[in-house]
Amino acid sequence: MKILIVDDFSTMRRIIKNLLRDLGFTNTDEADDGKTALPMLKGGGYDFLVTDWNMPGMSGLELLNEVRADDNLKTLPVLMVTAEAKRDQIVAAAQAGVNGYVVKPFTAAVLKEKIEKIFERIDS
Amino acid sequence: MGNGNHEKGQLDPEFEAQLKSQAEELKQQVDAGDYAAAMRSINDLNDVRDQSLYREVGRLTRSLHEAIRNFQIDPQNAEQREALSKMTDASDRLSYVVEMTDSAANRTMDLVEEAMPKTNALKEEAGHLLSEWQRFRRREMSADEFRELSRRVEHFFASVSTESETIYGSLSEILLAQDFQDLTGQVIQKVTTLVKEVEEHLLHLVVMASHVDQMTGTDHQLDDSEKTPDKKASGKGEGPQLNAEEREDVVSGQDDVDDLLSSLGF
Known part of the structure; x- marks a missing residue:
């Protein structure tokens, strides 16, 4: 299971990376915005995308739209981990095809629950 | 004025x-x-x-x-001049806040990452010794094995002592690393005052x-587009929302997000 973590703040990437490691996901890569992430994703090999929303260059929502528009990536599970907390935004992310939405600040338990839920749904 | x-x-x-x-x-x-x-x-x-x-x-x-x-704040004393010589304007000061929080977060995580394997190793060794000890209590252990066990127990005691000391040191350093809150808070307050002015x-x-x-x-004729900001969620994010509890258009936590998503059929 290879996971790409996209966030413009390296501390947040590191926190998520550590939490994922505790959950048993040790194979992770990092990107600091959508522009960097997209070519990595298109390069293939990723099974899961964890992305922030508010980033310079390409935002998380724009990245999500790109992913859903790409034939090879459109089924990639995407979890949004973000400080964006407006109802409109959550609805927009859901409409764009996000698989899970976690608002910052979050706990390890919440991240675990959302990730497990996403995989449950995929497996079923 | x-x-x-x-x-x-x-x-x-x-x-x-x-x-x-x-x-x-x-x-x-x-x-x-x-x-x-x-x-x-x-x-x-x-x-x-x-x-x-x-x-x-x-x-x-x-x-x-x-x-x-x-827009320029005049330094009032030597201490402030010292501080201001390094950060002459508000954006520099805010970058300083980002730097401070970044280094504090990384320092803390370094220490946590150092301490975690230590506690794990102690836990594993303690578990192993416990099962060996129980074997000894059940008289399932030869004299040679017991000598080996007692050596191992002695070594374990020594390592518990040194490792606890290191972990305690890490914890107090983590405590100290939180001083960024005080420092950045002051800078942010200054910038807030400046922005208000x-x-x-x-x-x-x-x-x-x-x-x-x-x-x-x-x-002046304002364009309609200028008067009414685009209300739809745009691709660009807005960052953390302040006073989320008091606002209707903002969720106040993960539970709200989950409710909203399940109402959308998630």
Whole structure:
């Protein structure tokens, strides 16, 4: 299971990376915005995308739209981990095809629950 | 900014009085059929308007200059000068906040990452020793094995002692690393004060500019797109929302997000 973590703040990437490691996901890569992430994703090999929303260059929502528009990536599970907390935004992310939405600040338990839920749904 | 008598939306009282009296004069002259005098009055009116306009533009320029100058905070003592020499403007200060929080977070995570494997190793060794010890209690252990166990127990005690000391050290360093909150808080407060001041100055400038608009009879047409900001969620994020509890359009936590998503069929 290879996971790409996209966030413009390296501390947040590191926190998520550590939490994922505790959950048993040790194979992770990092990107600091959508522009960097997209070519990595298109390069293939990723099974899961964890992305922030508010980033310079390409935002998380724009990245999500790109992913859903790409034939090879459109089924990639995407979890949004973000400080964006407006109802409109959550609805927009859901409409764009996000698989899970976690608002910052979050706990390890919440991240675990959302990730497990996403995989449950995929497996079923 | 020295314009206390200059209320919002009001013209200069002197200018207003002149405008009124000369307009009346003009009307009387026109009524009386004295057109030469009327033309002179119109000229006078123009002069009054021009002079007031120059005065307002002058005031506006002066205020703008003052506002720009006030954007710099003068250091009050040596300590502040020291601090300010490193960060001469607000954006530098905010970058400093980002740096401070970044280094504190990384320092903390370094220490946590160091400590975690240590506690794990201790836990594993303790578990192993416990099962060996239980074997010994059940008399399932040979004398040789017991000698090996006692050596291992002694080694474990020693490592518990040193490792606890290291972990305790890490914990107190983590505690210390939280000092960024105090430091960055102070910087942010300063920047907030500065922003408030600048906002006030800008408001004054807007009021002054409106006087100039009144004199010149300018009426600004705003595009509809400018008046109504795009309400749909745009691709660009907005960052953390403040006072989320008091706002209808913002969720107040993960539970709200989950409710909203499940209402959408998630």
